[in-house]
Amino acid sequence: MSDRQTVGDILAQRGVSRRAILKYAAWLASAMALPPSASKAIAQSLAAARRQSVVWLSFQECTGCTESLTRSFSPSLEEMIFNLISLDYHETLMAVSGHAAEEARLKAMEENKGKYVVVVDGSVPLKDDGVYSANAGKTNLQTLQETAKDALAIISVGTCAAYGGIPGARPNPTGAVSVGEIIKDKPVINIPGCPPIAEAIAGTVAYLVTFGKVPDLDHLGRPKAFFGDTIHDRCYRRPFYDKGLFAKSFDDEGARNGWCLYEVGCKGPVTYNACATLKWNGGVSFPIQSGHGCIGCSEPHFWDKGSFYQPLSTAMPGMGAGIAAGAAAGVALGAGAAWLARRRQVAYSQQTSKKEGA
Amino acid sequence: METDGQATAPGSALALILVREIGQALAAFAESGEPAAIDLRGLPMSDADREELLAWLGDGEIAATLAVAGRSEIRETRFTGVWWVRHFGTDDRIAAERIEIASVPDILIADMADVTAAAARFDDELAELSIPPSMEEAEHV
Incomplete structure (x- = not known):
């Protein structure tokens, strides 16, 4: 698939009309508390956008956040979010494993330097040099720092990634911390919840693709559209x-x-x-x-x-x-x-x- | 087309507030041609609120069903230019629901990019048609 293709091109090849994008834009405008009248402009922007490269890292977590996104969401709209993004690395969902998987992550980072989005679910253990959670010979801390270095933004999905969550609960035996306590030089968007609502994850990613910027966040780094009211x-x-x-x-x-x-x-x-x-x-x-x-x-x-x-x-x-x-x-x-x-x-x-x- | 307009006022406070908001938007559309939309899903609406609003707005002349990324229902209400638009997921739950004040909701209009693609596909399929020789001769008469 060509990197130059837009979301609109890709959907057209699959026989999906622009009406599907307009419908998705109506949902997005509603979910993100944007003015309903903005949905036409959102649809035009989405149709002209390139697919967003996403690298999804799973650390000290239970996979409930991935389950929330892939299982609980309206199937047709779930398909739409996967049309907007190129999910280049996700240990649970990708077909390959081992060295091939790690190569996919590194390739996505190289080809989309400064433009890819990192999604993290799970907290990061720091105690005893982070030995309590590791993957492919690297601690979670090493993987996070390496992957976040050239990212556009980080999305911390779930309360564990956003605030330390269950692994960080007293007595916190692994020294678990949130992503935001480690990454200080990139925008970090928190979408907490145990698990978070699927629409909040998908809506935030879609907002990034549409507008190329981080949505308005509250003092805890949460999108106000989903976390603005109690x-x-x-x-x-x-x-x-x-x-x-x-x-x-x-x-x-x-x-x-x-x-x-x-x-x-x-x-x-x-x-x-x-x-x-x-x-x-x-x-x-x-x-x-x-x-x-x-x-x-x-x-x-x-x-x-x-x-x-x-x-x-x-x-x-x-x-x-x-x-x-x-x-x-x-x-x-x-x-x-x-x-x-x-x-x-x-x-x-x-x-x-x-x-x-x- | 407005019918008798003798419907009972909605009993629900939220439905009544929405009716007034729709009325203001419709008057503005009639005056300036500026379309508007009201998102219903972001509101704490109960089923009773929705039913009362639906009943008061009533049915108009047009009802359309779309099959795109799940089902969508578009119904004109008894007030011309006021449309009730519902988008469903394939599990038939409401994904987006809005009142649109417009001549025609955008989603019913064919996008020119789709029209262009359709024209190209039409040509391709026409070229692949096997036309009987007798008809080819007739074309040259």
């Missing part, structure tokens, strides 16, 4: 919270009536993610809809913040008392919560629109 902001149980109606246990009348799970430990008020809107398993449900509180898996050190079943109002290790008290006191926002959430999204879309047009 789960609580968008939760369908929010009206019960506003009315002070809480389940007291998992089988009481409140639980059966679908009331707010705050008092049984839901971490939704302090967890920034899109689970309440994008949902899981093909958009079927998300943990709170299935009757369990959010465990805050997309927040740093979620594993070390005390019991998943302890209410936020009982201060937890690593969480400011102000946040917990604020969550406990936030009962009075009233039925305008959904309206406020929408206003915030509109304001953000307008802001993004201005930046795109600048």
Whole structure:
């Protein structure tokens, strides 16, 4: 396949019309909270773009992040993301192994110097010279530093790569750290979650391909489009919270009536993610809809913040008392919560629109 | 084409807010020709909100189904120029859902790159057709 071919050329060869790109652009605009009217321009940009070389590195991880991207996503749209990228190295998905696999990584890095994107899932062990996780004779630290050197950007997929995650939980026997603690001279985009939502991974990659730049990030390096609101902001149980109606246990009348799970430990008020809107398993449900509180898996050190079943109002290790008290006191926002959430999204879309047009 | 317009106002607050937003966008389109779109998927809409909005906007003259990267449904509402567009994945879940205010949603329009490719393919296939000799003679008459 020629490197000069555009995404539009490649799709045309496969008998796929530009309508497919327009449909994908509509999805991308929605997922990234871009103005809906921008989808035509996005489609034109995508059609003219070259395929993005992607090198995917797997370190101290469980492969749940790859499973999230390849298993839980709408199949037709999954195919579209694989039309936008050239996945040049991924240990789990690539057909070759051993020396041939490593040669593929080095070749992609050489041919796309300064332009390829590195996706990392898993944390990096530093203790005892990083011996706890190695591949092809190199520690994860060596592989990361070598691969990131000439990359355009790094995407840390999953809470392990973004914040150390489960391997980094106390007592952190391998000295696990996040990618961002090692790579300081490149843009590092964090897409946390255990695992992250597939649309957040695909949407961020598609944004990079379309606009050739990193999307707006929050103070923890997360794309604001997916991590701009708390789960609580968008939760369908929010009206019960506003009315002070809480389940007291998992089988009481409140639980059966679908009331707010705050008092049984839901971490939704302090967890920034899109689970309440994008949902899981093909958009079927998300943990709170299935009757369990959010465990805050997309927040740093979620594993070390005390019991998943302890209410936020009982201060937890690593969480400011102000946040917990604020969550406990936030009962009075009233039925305008959904309206406020929408206003915030509109304001953000307008802001993004201005930046795109600048 | 607007029909009787006697539908009951949506009971859901979110549906009512959206109806007003659509009305403003439609008035602007009528005035200036500037199309607009409202993304529904980013909103915390319940099934009831969606049903109420759908019922109030009603059905218009055109309904189209696309088979491209999964199914898509495009329906004009009872208000000319207001379209309900739904894109599904192959598992039939909604991947994108929006209200478009336009003469025709862009996705229904054939892209000129596709038209050019189709013309070339048409020529190729025509050239490969085996035309009976009697018809070839007729062409030269």
